[in-house]
Amino acid sequence: MFKTRLNELIQKKKTLLCVGLDTDLEKIPNFLLSEVDPLYIFNQAVIEATHDYAVAFKLNLAFYESLGLPGWELLERTLEAIPKDVLLIADAKRGDIENTGKKYAEAYFKTYAFDAATVSPYMGTDSVTPFLEYEHKGVFILCLTSNAGSMDFQFLKVENEPLYLKVARKALEWNYLYGNCGLVVGGTHPRETKEVRELAPGLPFLVPGVGSQGGNLEQVIKYATDEKGQSTLINASRTILYASAERDFAEAARAQAKHLRDQINLFVSVQKNIDLLNRN
Amino acid sequence: MFKTRLNELIQKKKTLLCVGLDTDLEKIPNFLLSEVDPLYIFNQAVIEATHDYAVAFKLNLAFYESLGLPGWELLERTLEAIPKDVLLIADAKRGDIENTGKKYAEAYFKTYAFDAATVSPYMGTDSVTPFLEYEHKGVFILCLTSNAGSMDFQFLKVENEPLYLKVARKALEWNYLYGNCGLVVGGTHPRETKEVRELAPGLPFLVPGVGSQGGNLEQVIKYATDEKGQSTLINASRTILYASAERDFAEAARAQAKHLRDQINLFVSVQKNIDLLNRN
Numbered sequence: 320m321f322k323t324r325l326n327e328l329i330q331k332k333k334t335l336l337c338v339g340l341d342t343d344l345e346k347i348p349n350f351l352l353s354e355v356d357p358l359y360i361f362n363q364a365v366i367e368a369t370h371d372y373a374v375a376f377k378l379n380l381a382f383y384e385s386l387g388l389p390g391w392e393l394l395e396r397t398l399e400a401i402p403k404d405v406l407l408i409a410d411a412k413r414g415d416i417e418n419t420g421k422k423y424a425e426a427y428f429k430t431y432a433f434d435a436a437t438v439s440p441y442m443g444t445d446s447v448t449p450f451l452e453y454e455h456k457g458v459f460i461l462c463l464t465s466n467a468g469s470m471d472f473q474f475l476k477v478e479n480e481p482l483y484l485k486v487a488r489k490a491l492e493w494n495y496l497y498g499n500c501g502l503v504v505g506g507t508h509p510r511e512t513k514e515v516r517e518l519a520p521g522l523p524f525l526v527p528g529v530g531s532q533g534g535n536l537e538q539v540i541k542y543a544t545d546e547k548g549q550s551t552l553i554n555a556s557r558t559i560l561y562a563s564a565e566r567d568f569a570e571a572a573r574a575q576a577k578h579l580r581d582q583i584n585l586f587v588s589v590q591k592n593i594d595l596l597n598r599n
Numbered sequence: 600m601f602k603t604r605l606n607e608l609i610q611k612k613k614t615l616l617c618v619g620l621d622t623d624l625e626k627i628p629n630f631l632l633s634e635v636d637p638l639y640i641f642n643q644a645v646i647e648a649t650h651d652y653a654v655a656f657k658l659n660l661a662f663y664e665s666l667g668l669p670g671w672e673l674l675e676r677t678l679e680a681i682p683k684d685v686l687l688i689a690d691a692k693r694g695d696i697e698n699t700g701k702k703y704a705e706a707y708f709k710t711y712a713f714d715a716a717t718v719s720p721y722m723g724t725d726s727v728t729p730f731l732e733y734e735h736k737g738v739f740i741l742c743l744t745s746n747a748g749s750m751d752f753q754f755l756k757v758e759n760e761p762l763y764l765k766v767a768r769k770a771l772e773w774n775y776l777y778g779n780c781g782l783v784v785g786g787t788h789p790r791e792t793k794e795v796r797e798l799a800p801g802l803p804f805l806v807p808g809v810g811s812q813g814g815n816l817e818q819v820i821k822y823a824t825d826e827k828g829q830s831t832l833i834n835a836s837r838t839i840l841y842a843s844a845e846r847d848f849a850e851a852a853r854a855q856a857k858h859l860r861d862q863i864n865l866f867v868s869v870q871k872n873i874d875l876l877n878r879n
Binding site for chain 1: 621623659661662664665666667668671672675692693694695696697698699700702703705706709710711719720721722723724725726727741744745746747748749750751752753755756757758762765766769807812837
Protein backbone atom coordinates (compact mmCIF):
# COMPACT_ATOMS: atom_id res chain seq x y z
CA MET A 320 0.00 0.00 0.00
CA PHE A 321 1.31 3.43 -0.91
CA LYS A 322 0.80 5.06 2.48
CA THR A 323 2.57 2.21 4.29
CA ARG A 324 5.47 2.33 1.86
CA LEU A 325 5.70 6.10 2.23
CA ASN A 326 5.75 6.04 6.01
CA GLU A 327 8.17 3.12 6.20
CA LEU A 328 10.53 5.01 3.94
CA ILE A 329 10.07 8.20 5.96
CA GLN A 330 11.01 6.28 9.12
CA LYS A 331 13.95 4.55 7.49
CA LYS A 332 15.44 7.61 5.77
CA LYS A 333 14.26 10.13 8.37
CA THR A 334 13.11 12.68 5.86
CA LEU A 335 9.86 14.17 4.53
CA LEU A 336 11.62 15.92 1.67
CA CYS A 337 10.36 15.51 -1.89
CA VAL A 338 12.63 16.91 -4.59
CA GLY A 339 10.75 18.32 -7.57
CA LEU A 340 12.62 17.69 -10.83
CA ASP A 341 11.12 20.65 -12.73
CA THR A 342 14.11 20.87 -14.98
CA ASP A 343 14.15 23.92 -17.21
CA LEU A 344 16.71 24.61 -19.95
CA GLU A 345 16.44 28.32 -19.17
CA LYS A 346 17.41 27.82 -15.55
CA ILE A 347 20.17 25.18 -15.46
CA PRO A 348 23.77 26.42 -15.20
CA ASN A 349 24.98 28.02 -18.40
CA PHE A 350 28.15 25.99 -18.62
CA LEU A 351 26.04 22.84 -19.20
CA LEU A 352 24.56 24.20 -22.40
CA SER A 353 27.65 23.27 -24.39
CA GLU A 354 27.09 19.60 -23.49
CA VAL A 355 25.25 17.27 -25.89
CA ASP A 356 22.72 16.34 -23.25
CA PRO A 357 22.59 19.15 -20.66
CA LEU A 358 19.19 18.33 -19.13
CA TYR A 359 20.02 14.70 -18.48
CA ILE A 360 23.44 15.54 -17.07
CA PHE A 361 21.76 18.05 -14.80
CA ASN A 362 19.03 15.65 -13.64
CA GLN A 363 21.46 12.82 -13.05
CA ALA A 364 23.78 15.02 -10.99
CA VAL A 365 20.93 16.42 -8.91
CA ILE A 366 19.48 12.94 -8.30
CA GLU A 367 22.83 11.58 -7.20
CA ALA A 368 23.48 14.58 -4.98
CA THR A 369 20.08 14.71 -3.25
CA HIS A 370 18.53 11.22 -3.10
CA ASP A 371 20.00 10.51 0.36
CA TYR A 372 17.85 13.30 1.74
CA ALA A 373 14.70 12.65 -0.25
CA VAL A 374 11.83 10.25 0.36
CA ALA A 375 10.46 11.02 -3.12
CA PHE A 376 11.24 12.69 -6.42
CA LYS A 377 8.35 14.49 -8.11
CA LEU A 378 8.53 15.01 -11.85
CA ASN A 379 6.22 17.73 -13.11
CA LEU A 380 5.38 16.41 -16.56
CA ALA A 381 4.93 19.88 -18.09
CA PHE A 382 8.69 20.39 -18.09
CA TYR A 383 9.18 17.23 -20.13
CA GLU A 384 6.08 17.48 -22.35
CA SER A 385 7.06 20.99 -23.43
CA LEU A 386 10.18 19.59 -25.11
CA GLY A 387 8.31 17.13 -27.31
CA LEU A 388 9.87 13.73 -28.01
CA PRO A 389 13.29 14.55 -26.50
CA GLY A 390 11.44 15.54 -23.32
CA TRP A 391 9.77 12.14 -22.98
CA GLU A 392 13.08 10.47 -23.67
CA LEU A 393 14.58 12.59 -20.91
CA LEU A 394 11.75 11.58 -18.58
CA GLU A 395 12.35 7.87 -19.23
CA ARG A 396 16.09 8.12 -18.67
CA THR A 397 15.63 10.31 -15.59
CA LEU A 398 13.29 7.73 -14.03
CA GLU A 399 15.89 5.04 -14.69
CA ALA A 400 18.54 7.14 -12.96
CA ILE A 401 16.57 7.39 -9.71
CA PRO A 402 17.64 4.86 -7.04
CA LYS A 403 15.10 2.38 -5.66
CA ASP A 404 15.00 3.93 -2.20
CA VAL A 405 13.03 6.95 -3.43
CA LEU A 406 9.35 7.05 -4.43
CA LEU A 407 8.42 8.43 -7.86
CA ILE A 408 5.57 10.91 -8.18
CA ALA A 409 4.07 11.94 -11.52
CA ASP A 410 2.90 15.52 -11.03
CA ALA A 411 0.36 15.36 -13.83
CA LYS A 412 -2.81 17.01 -12.43
CA ARG A 413 -4.85 15.11 -15.01
CA GLY A 414 -8.58 14.48 -14.92
CA ASP A 415 -10.84 13.26 -17.72
CA ILE A 416 -13.86 11.02 -18.36
CA GLU A 417 -13.46 7.38 -17.29
CA ASN A 418 -12.61 5.99 -20.74
CA THR A 419 -9.81 8.56 -21.02
CA GLY A 420 -8.76 8.57 -17.37
CA LYS A 421 -7.88 4.89 -17.77
CA LYS A 422 -5.34 5.87 -20.40
CA TYR A 423 -3.74 8.48 -18.17
CA ALA A 424 -3.55 6.01 -15.27
CA GLU A 425 -2.02 3.48 -17.64
CA ALA A 426 0.56 6.07 -18.73
CA TYR A 427 1.90 6.73 -15.22
CA PHE A 428 1.39 3.37 -13.54
CA LYS A 429 2.07 0.91 -16.36
CA THR A 430 4.01 2.62 -19.17
CA TYR A 431 6.07 4.46 -16.54
CA ALA A 432 6.60 2.95 -13.09
CA PHE A 433 5.53 5.93 -10.98
CA ASP A 434 4.47 5.16 -7.41
CA ALA A 435 1.91 7.97 -7.26
CA ALA A 436 0.30 10.68 -9.39
CA THR A 437 -1.47 13.99 -8.81
CA VAL A 438 -5.06 14.21 -10.13
CA SER A 439 -7.45 17.15 -10.58
CA PRO A 440 -10.85 16.71 -8.89
CA TYR A 441 -13.02 18.97 -11.10
CA MET A 442 -14.51 16.15 -13.20
CA GLY A 443 -15.47 14.06 -10.18
CA THR A 444 -15.54 10.38 -9.24
CA ASP A 445 -15.29 8.66 -12.60
CA SER A 446 -12.26 10.80 -13.50
CA VAL A 447 -10.44 9.64 -10.34
CA THR A 448 -11.39 5.94 -10.07
CA PRO A 449 -9.19 4.79 -12.98
CA PHE A 450 -6.21 5.96 -10.90
CA LEU A 451 -7.53 4.57 -7.61
CA GLU A 452 -7.95 1.13 -9.18
CA TYR A 453 -4.18 0.75 -9.16
CA GLU A 454 -4.50 0.02 -5.48
CA HIS A 455 -0.79 -0.11 -4.69
CA LYS A 456 -0.26 3.35 -6.19
CA GLY A 457 -0.91 6.69 -4.47
CA VAL A 458 -3.40 9.20 -5.87
CA PHE A 459 -2.94 12.77 -4.66
CA ILE A 460 -6.07 14.86 -5.30
CA LEU A 461 -5.60 18.60 -5.82
CA CYS A 462 -7.40 20.00 -2.79
CA LEU A 463 -5.93 23.39 -1.96
CA THR A 464 -3.19 24.57 -4.31
CA SER A 465 -0.31 26.86 -3.43
CA ASN A 466 -0.85 29.49 -6.14
CA ALA A 467 -2.71 32.82 -6.12
CA GLY A 468 -5.37 31.36 -8.44
CA SER A 469 -6.41 28.99 -5.64
CA MET A 470 -8.56 31.92 -4.42
CA ASP A 471 -10.74 31.86 -7.54
CA PHE A 472 -12.69 28.64 -6.96
CA GLN A 473 -11.16 26.64 -4.12
CA PHE A 474 -12.22 29.16 -1.46
CA LEU A 475 -15.78 29.60 -2.75
CA LYS A 476 -18.32 28.81 -0.03
CA VAL A 477 -20.42 25.72 -0.68
CA GLU A 478 -23.02 24.91 2.00
CA ASN A 479 -21.09 26.98 4.53
CA GLU A 480 -17.69 25.55 3.84
CA PRO A 481 -15.08 26.26 1.18
CA LEU A 482 -14.87 24.06 -1.90
CA TYR A 483 -11.43 22.70 -0.90
CA LEU A 484 -13.03 21.08 2.16
CA LYS A 485 -15.73 19.55 -0.05
CA VAL A 486 -12.93 18.12 -2.18
CA ALA A 487 -11.19 16.78 0.94
CA ARG A 488 -14.46 15.11 2.07
CA LYS A 489 -14.88 13.52 -1.34
CA ALA A 490 -11.27 12.30 -1.24
CA LEU A 491 -12.08 10.61 2.07
CA GLU A 492 -14.92 8.76 0.30
CA TRP A 493 -12.57 7.83 -2.54
CA ASN A 494 -10.08 6.60 0.03
CA TYR A 495 -12.62 4.07 1.35
CA LEU A 496 -12.34 2.19 -1.95
CA TYR A 497 -8.69 1.15 -1.86
CA GLY A 498 -7.07 3.25 0.88
CA ASN A 499 -4.71 4.94 -1.57
CA CYS A 500 -5.88 8.56 -1.73
CA GLY A 501 -3.86 11.55 -0.67
CA LEU A 502 -4.24 15.33 -0.93
CA VAL A 503 -2.24 18.17 -2.44
CA VAL A 504 -2.31 20.99 0.11
CA GLY A 505 -0.31 24.11 -0.68
CA GLY A 506 2.29 25.23 1.84
CA THR A 507 1.20 28.83 1.34
CA HIS A 508 -2.05 28.21 3.30
CA PRO A 509 -1.06 27.08 6.83
CA ARG A 510 -4.38 27.87 8.52
CA GLU A 511 -6.36 25.98 5.92
CA THR A 512 -3.85 23.11 6.03
CA LYS A 513 -4.75 22.73 9.72
CA GLU A 514 -8.44 22.45 8.81
CA VAL A 515 -7.77 19.87 6.10
CA ARG A 516 -5.54 17.80 8.38
CA GLU A 517 -8.23 17.79 11.08
CA LEU A 518 -10.78 16.60 8.53
CA ALA A 519 -8.50 13.97 7.00
CA PRO A 520 -6.08 12.88 9.77
CA GLY A 521 -5.06 9.71 7.94
CA LEU A 522 -4.43 10.85 4.38
CA PRO A 523 -0.92 11.51 3.03
CA PHE A 524 -0.37 15.16 2.11
CA LEU A 525 1.82 16.36 -0.73
CA VAL A 526 2.80 19.93 0.11
CA PRO A 527 4.26 22.21 -2.55
CA GLY A 528 4.92 25.90 -2.09
CA VAL A 529 7.44 26.09 0.75
CA GLY A 530 10.38 27.15 -1.44
CA SER A 531 10.17 29.75 -4.20
CA GLN A 532 6.48 30.22 -3.47
CA GLY A 533 7.18 31.42 0.05
CA GLY A 534 5.28 29.06 2.37
CA ASN A 535 6.24 29.12 6.08
CA LEU A 536 7.98 25.81 6.76
CA GLU A 537 7.49 25.72 10.53
CA GLN A 538 3.74 26.23 10.26
CA VAL A 539 3.46 23.82 7.37
CA ILE A 540 5.15 21.06 9.38
CA LYS A 541 3.03 21.84 12.40
CA TYR A 542 -0.24 21.55 10.52
CA ALA A 543 0.41 19.16 7.62
CA THR A 544 2.05 16.22 9.39
CA ASP A 545 -0.02 13.52 11.07
CA GLU A 546 0.20 12.72 14.78
CA LYS A 547 3.39 10.73 14.22
CA GLY A 548 5.01 13.55 12.23
CA GLN A 549 4.59 11.49 9.06
CA SER A 550 2.23 11.02 6.07
CA THR A 551 3.59 14.20 4.54
CA LEU A 552 5.80 15.06 1.59
CA ILE A 553 7.31 18.52 1.64
CA ASN A 554 8.20 19.38 -1.93
CA ALA A 555 10.92 21.80 -3.00
CA SER A 556 11.87 22.21 -6.64
CA ARG A 557 13.52 25.45 -7.72
CA THR A 558 15.24 26.20 -4.38
CA ILE A 559 17.13 22.90 -4.63
CA LEU A 560 17.63 22.57 -8.39
CA TYR A 561 18.89 26.07 -8.92
CA ALA A 562 20.72 26.58 -5.62
CA SER A 563 23.79 27.49 -7.69
CA ALA A 564 24.15 28.46 -11.34
CA GLU A 565 27.82 27.49 -11.33
CA ARG A 566 29.87 24.31 -11.59
CA ASP A 567 29.05 23.46 -7.98
CA PHE A 568 25.33 23.19 -8.74
CA ALA A 569 25.09 19.56 -7.59
CA GLU A 570 26.92 20.19 -4.31
CA ALA A 571 24.78 23.28 -3.78
CA ALA A 572 21.64 21.23 -4.45
CA ARG A 573 22.86 18.61 -1.97
CA ALA A 574 23.59 21.23 0.67
CA GLN A 575 20.19 22.82 0.15
CA ALA A 576 18.41 19.43 0.30
CA LYS A 577 20.27 18.55 3.50
CA HIS A 578 19.46 21.94 4.99
CA LEU A 579 15.77 21.54 4.19
CA ARG A 580 15.69 17.97 5.47
CA ASP A 581 17.28 19.09 8.74
CA GLN A 582 14.97 22.07 9.13
CA ILE A 583 11.94 19.88 8.49
CA ASN A 584 13.13 17.29 11.02
CA LEU A 585 13.80 20.00 13.58
CA PHE A 586 10.25 21.34 13.22
CA VAL A 587 8.84 17.80 13.35
CA SER A 588 10.65 17.10 16.62
CA VAL A 589 9.66 20.47 18.09
CA GLN A 590 6.06 19.65 17.22
CA LYS A 591 6.30 16.18 18.75
CA ASN A 592 7.63 17.70 22.00
CA ILE A 593 4.80 20.22 22.10
CA ASP A 594 2.28 17.43 21.55
CA LEU A 595 3.90 15.44 24.35
CA LEU A 596 3.78 18.38 26.76
CA ASN A 597 0.15 18.99 25.87
CA ARG A 598 -0.69 15.36 26.55
CA ASN A 599 0.97 15.34 29.99
CA MET B 600 -8.17 35.39 -33.66
CA PHE B 601 -9.32 31.87 -32.88
CA LYS B 602 -13.05 32.59 -32.78
CA THR B 603 -12.97 34.39 -36.13
CA ARG B 604 -10.97 31.58 -37.71
CA LEU B 605 -13.37 29.02 -36.30
CA ASN B 606 -16.50 30.76 -37.56
CA GLU B 607 -15.01 31.53 -40.99
CA LEU B 608 -14.16 27.86 -41.35
CA ILE B 609 -17.63 26.84 -40.16
CA GLN B 610 -19.17 29.08 -42.82
CA LYS B 611 -16.84 27.90 -45.53
CA LYS B 612 -17.10 24.18 -44.83
CA LYS B 613 -20.66 24.28 -43.51
CA THR B 614 -19.99 22.01 -40.57
CA LEU B 615 -19.75 22.16 -36.78
CA LEU B 616 -18.35 18.66 -36.53
CA CYS B 617 -15.18 18.01 -34.55
CA VAL B 618 -13.69 14.54 -34.94
CA GLY B 619 -12.02 13.23 -31.79
CA LEU B 620 -8.95 11.14 -32.59
CA ASP B 621 -9.01 9.06 -29.40
CA THR B 622 -7.24 6.21 -31.07
CA ASP B 623 -7.09 3.03 -29.01
CA LEU B 624 -5.19 -0.11 -29.95
CA GLU B 625 -7.89 -2.19 -28.27
CA LYS B 626 -10.62 -0.72 -30.46
CA ILE B 627 -9.20 -0.37 -33.97
CA PRO B 628 -10.08 -3.11 -36.50
CA ASN B 629 -8.31 -6.38 -35.75
CA PHE B 630 -6.94 -6.81 -39.24
CA LEU B 631 -4.74 -3.73 -38.76
CA LEU B 632 -2.84 -5.32 -35.88
CA SER B 633 -0.67 -7.31 -38.27
CA GLU B 634 0.64 -4.05 -39.77
CA VAL B 635 3.91 -2.52 -38.56
CA ASP B 636 2.21 0.75 -37.70
CA PRO B 637 -1.50 0.06 -37.11
CA LEU B 638 -2.35 3.22 -35.15
CA TYR B 639 -0.86 5.58 -37.70
CA ILE B 640 -2.47 3.74 -40.62
CA PHE B 641 -5.78 3.98 -38.78
CA ASN B 642 -5.42 7.70 -37.98
CA GLN B 643 -4.31 8.57 -41.48
CA ALA B 644 -7.22 6.71 -43.06
CA VAL B 645 -9.76 8.29 -40.70
CA ILE B 646 -8.34 11.77 -41.28
CA GLU B 647 -8.46 11.36 -45.04
CA ALA B 648 -11.97 9.95 -44.90
CA THR B 649 -13.51 12.53 -42.57
CA HIS B 650 -11.71 15.87 -42.92
CA ASP B 651 -14.16 17.14 -45.55
CA TYR B 652 -16.90 17.04 -42.94
CA ALA B 653 -14.90 18.34 -40.00
CA VAL B 654 -14.09 21.86 -38.89
CA ALA B 655 -11.64 20.50 -36.31
CA PHE B 656 -9.83 17.40 -35.14
CA LYS B 657 -9.47 16.98 -31.40
CA LEU B 658 -6.64 14.80 -30.11
CA ASN B 659 -7.12 13.62 -26.58
CA LEU B 660 -3.53 13.42 -25.37
CA ALA B 661 -4.19 10.56 -22.93
CA PHE B 662 -4.46 8.12 -25.82
CA TYR B 663 -1.00 9.11 -27.02
CA GLU B 664 0.68 9.64 -23.65
CA SER B 665 -0.37 6.16 -22.49
CA LEU B 666 1.85 4.63 -25.20
CA GLY B 667 5.02 6.35 -24.06
CA LEU B 668 7.51 7.52 -26.70
CA PRO B 669 5.83 5.74 -29.64
CA GLY B 670 2.62 7.55 -28.68
CA TRP B 671 4.21 10.99 -28.95
CA GLU B 672 5.76 9.99 -32.25
CA LEU B 673 2.29 8.94 -33.39
CA LEU B 674 0.92 12.30 -32.25
CA GLU B 675 3.52 14.23 -34.25
CA ARG B 676 2.94 12.24 -37.41
CA THR B 677 -0.84 12.40 -36.99
CA LEU B 678 -0.72 16.19 -36.71
CA GLU B 679 1.35 16.31 -39.89
CA ALA B 680 -1.26 14.19 -41.69
CA ILE B 681 -4.11 16.60 -40.96
CA PRO B 682 -4.91 18.98 -43.84
CA LYS B 683 -4.69 22.73 -43.33
CA ASP B 684 -8.44 23.30 -43.61
CA VAL B 685 -9.10 21.74 -40.22
CA LEU B 686 -8.36 23.26 -36.79
CA LEU B 687 -6.28 21.26 -34.31
CA ILE B 688 -7.42 20.97 -30.72
CA ALA B 689 -5.24 19.56 -27.92
CA ASP B 690 -7.64 17.96 -25.47
CA ALA B 691 -5.27 18.21 -22.56
CA LYS B 692 -7.37 19.46 -19.62
CA ARG B 693 -4.19 20.70 -17.98
CA GLY B 694 -3.94 23.26 -15.20
CA ASP B 695 -0.95 24.09 -12.99
CA ILE B 696 0.82 27.02 -11.31
CA GLU B 697 1.96 29.80 -13.64
CA ASN B 698 5.61 28.73 -13.90
CA THR B 699 4.43 25.25 -14.96
CA GLY B 700 1.40 26.33 -16.99
CA LYS B 701 3.80 28.20 -19.25
CA LYS B 702 5.46 24.91 -20.09
CA TYR B 703 2.15 23.23 -20.93
CA ALA B 704 1.11 26.16 -23.14
CA GLU B 705 4.51 25.98 -24.83
CA ALA B 706 3.99 22.25 -25.44
CA TYR B 707 0.71 22.67 -27.35
CA PHE B 708 1.19 26.05 -28.98
CA LYS B 709 4.92 26.06 -29.78
CA THR B 710 6.32 22.52 -29.73
CA TYR B 711 3.13 21.32 -31.45
CA ALA B 712 1.09 23.65 -33.64
CA PHE B 713 -2.33 23.16 -32.05
CA ASP B 714 -4.88 25.93 -32.65
CA ALA B 715 -6.58 25.47 -29.29
CA ALA B 716 -6.34 23.51 -26.05
CA THR B 717 -8.66 22.47 -23.24
CA VAL B 718 -7.73 23.70 -19.76
CA SER B 719 -9.02 22.78 -16.28
CA PRO B 720 -10.19 25.76 -14.18
CA TYR B 721 -9.66 24.39 -10.66
CA MET B 722 -6.35 26.21 -10.05
CA GLY B 723 -7.71 29.59 -11.17
CA THR B 724 -6.43 32.59 -13.08
CA ASP B 725 -2.67 32.11 -13.02
CA SER B 726 -3.10 28.52 -14.28
CA VAL B 727 -5.05 29.77 -17.31
CA THR B 728 -3.23 32.97 -18.32
CA PRO B 729 -0.14 31.21 -19.74
CA PHE B 730 -2.50 29.70 -22.34
CA LEU B 731 -4.47 32.92 -22.92
CA GLU B 732 -1.25 34.79 -23.64
CA TYR B 733 -1.03 32.98 -26.96
CA GLU B 734 -3.68 35.35 -28.19
CA HIS B 735 -4.24 33.73 -31.57
CA LYS B 736 -4.91 30.36 -29.96
CA GLY B 737 -8.20 29.21 -28.44
CA VAL B 738 -8.47 28.21 -24.77
CA PHE B 739 -11.46 26.04 -23.88
CA ILE B 740 -12.10 26.03 -20.14
CA LEU B 741 -13.76 22.94 -18.64
CA CYS B 742 -17.08 24.37 -17.47
CA LEU B 743 -19.63 21.57 -17.39
CA THR B 744 -18.31 18.17 -18.39
CA SER B 745 -20.31 15.37 -20.00
CA ASN B 746 -19.53 12.61 -17.49
CA ALA B 747 -21.43 11.34 -14.43
CA GLY B 748 -18.71 12.78 -12.17
CA SER B 749 -19.71 16.28 -13.27
CA MET B 750 -22.38 16.03 -10.53
CA ASP B 751 -19.78 15.82 -7.75
CA PHE B 752 -18.48 19.40 -7.80
CA GLN B 753 -19.72 21.26 -10.87
CA PHE B 754 -23.33 21.32 -9.67
CA LEU B 755 -22.52 22.40 -6.12
CA LYS B 756 -24.35 25.63 -5.24
CA VAL B 757 -22.12 28.64 -4.71
CA GLU B 758 -23.89 31.88 -3.76
CA ASN B 759 -27.14 30.54 -5.23
CA GLU B 760 -25.76 29.30 -8.48
CA PRO B 761 -23.93 26.15 -9.47
CA LEU B 762 -20.15 26.12 -9.68
CA TYR B 763 -20.18 25.61 -13.47
CA LEU B 764 -21.83 29.03 -13.86
CA LYS B 765 -19.17 30.58 -11.62
CA VAL B 766 -16.59 29.03 -13.92
CA ALA B 767 -18.40 30.43 -16.97
CA ARG B 768 -18.43 33.91 -15.37
CA LYS B 769 -14.73 33.67 -14.68
CA ALA B 770 -14.10 32.57 -18.27
CA LEU B 771 -15.91 35.71 -19.42
CA GLU B 772 -13.45 37.75 -17.35
CA TRP B 773 -10.54 35.80 -18.82
CA ASN B 774 -11.97 36.43 -22.26
CA TYR B 775 -11.68 40.21 -21.73
CA LEU B 776 -7.90 39.85 -21.79
CA TYR B 777 -7.37 38.57 -25.34
CA GLY B 778 -10.81 37.46 -26.58
CA ASN B 779 -9.67 33.87 -26.99
CA CYS B 780 -11.57 31.96 -24.31
CA GLY B 781 -14.10 29.23 -24.96
CA LEU B 782 -15.98 26.71 -22.82
CA VAL B 783 -16.30 22.94 -22.71
CA VAL B 784 -19.99 22.20 -22.16
CA GLY B 785 -21.05 18.55 -22.14
CA GLY B 786 -23.77 17.49 -24.59
CA THR B 787 -25.36 15.36 -21.87
CA HIS B 788 -26.65 18.49 -20.07
CA PRO B 789 -28.94 20.35 -22.53
CA ARG B 790 -30.83 22.44 -19.94
CA GLU B 791 -27.62 23.64 -18.33
CA THR B 792 -26.09 24.29 -21.76
CA LYS B 793 -28.94 26.75 -22.38
CA GLU B 794 -28.06 28.59 -19.15
CA VAL B 795 -24.39 28.75 -20.01
CA ARG B 796 -25.10 29.98 -23.54
CA GLU B 797 -27.37 32.73 -22.17
CA LEU B 798 -24.62 33.79 -19.78
CA ALA B 799 -21.86 33.65 -22.41
CA PRO B 800 -23.53 34.34 -25.78
CA GLY B 801 -20.24 35.11 -27.50
CA LEU B 802 -17.90 32.34 -26.39
CA PRO B 803 -17.12 29.32 -28.57
CA PHE B 804 -18.38 26.07 -27.07
CA LEU B 805 -16.68 22.72 -27.43
CA VAL B 806 -19.36 20.09 -26.89
CA PRO B 807 -18.40 16.47 -26.20
CA GLY B 808 -20.84 13.74 -25.20
CA VAL B 809 -23.30 13.51 -28.13
CA GLY B 810 -22.04 10.16 -29.38
CA SER B 811 -21.21 7.18 -27.16
CA GLN B 812 -22.09 9.24 -24.10
CA GLY B 813 -25.68 9.65 -25.24
CA GLY B 814 -26.30 13.42 -25.49
CA ASN B 815 -29.41 14.56 -27.41
CA LEU B 816 -28.10 16.18 -30.57
CA GLU B 817 -31.19 18.26 -31.42
CA GLN B 818 -31.28 19.86 -27.98
CA VAL B 819 -27.52 20.33 -27.93
CA ILE B 820 -27.66 22.24 -31.23
CA LYS B 821 -30.61 24.28 -30.07
CA TYR B 822 -28.92 25.41 -26.90
CA ALA B 823 -25.18 25.37 -27.62
CA THR B 824 -24.99 27.32 -30.89
CA ASP B 825 -24.90 31.12 -30.94
CA GLU B 826 -27.54 33.25 -32.67
CA LYS B 827 -25.95 32.58 -36.06
CA GLY B 828 -25.85 28.83 -35.47
CA GLN B 829 -22.08 29.05 -35.06
CA SER B 830 -19.34 29.31 -32.38
CA THR B 831 -19.83 25.65 -31.56
CA LEU B 832 -17.85 22.47 -32.07
CA ILE B 833 -19.80 19.25 -31.75
CA ASN B 834 -17.33 16.52 -30.97
CA ALA B 835 -17.74 12.85 -31.79
CA SER B 836 -14.94 10.34 -31.25
CA ARG B 837 -15.83 6.68 -30.79
CA THR B 838 -19.02 6.74 -32.93
CA ILE B 839 -16.94 7.86 -35.92
CA LEU B 840 -13.63 6.10 -35.29
CA TYR B 841 -15.14 2.72 -34.57
CA ALA B 842 -18.15 2.85 -36.91
CA SER B 843 -16.92 -0.41 -38.38
CA ALA B 844 -14.44 -2.99 -37.09
CA GLU B 845 -13.86 -4.36 -40.59
CA ARG B 846 -11.85 -3.43 -43.66
CA ASP B 847 -14.39 -0.72 -44.52
CA PHE B 848 -13.62 1.22 -41.29
CA ALA B 849 -12.56 4.37 -43.13
CA GLU B 850 -15.63 4.44 -45.40
CA ALA B 851 -17.82 3.73 -42.39
CA ALA B 852 -16.14 6.59 -40.50
CA ARG B 853 -16.73 8.87 -43.49
CA ALA B 854 -20.39 7.86 -43.73
CA GLN B 855 -20.86 8.43 -40.00
CA ALA B 856 -19.11 11.82 -40.14
CA LYS B 857 -21.27 12.87 -43.12
CA HIS B 858 -24.39 11.66 -41.33
CA LEU B 859 -23.53 13.61 -38.20
CA ARG B 860 -22.60 16.73 -40.19
CA ASP B 861 -25.94 16.57 -42.01
CA GLN B 862 -27.94 15.97 -38.87
CA ILE B 863 -26.20 18.87 -37.14
CA ASN B 864 -26.86 21.16 -40.11
CA LEU B 865 -30.49 20.10 -40.23
CA PHE B 866 -30.95 20.97 -36.57
CA VAL B 867 -29.09 24.27 -37.05
CA SER B 868 -31.40 25.26 -39.93
CA VAL B 869 -34.52 24.16 -38.01
CA GLN B 870 -33.37 26.31 -35.12
CA LYS B 871 -32.70 29.28 -37.42
CA ASN B 872 -36.22 28.99 -38.86
CA ILE B 873 -37.73 28.85 -35.38
CA ASP B 874 -35.73 31.93 -34.40
CA LEU B 875 -36.92 33.71 -37.54
CA LEU B 876 -40.56 32.82 -36.84
CA ASN B 877 -40.20 33.99 -33.27
CA ARG B 878 -38.76 37.30 -34.42
CA ASN B 879 -41.59 37.93 -36.91
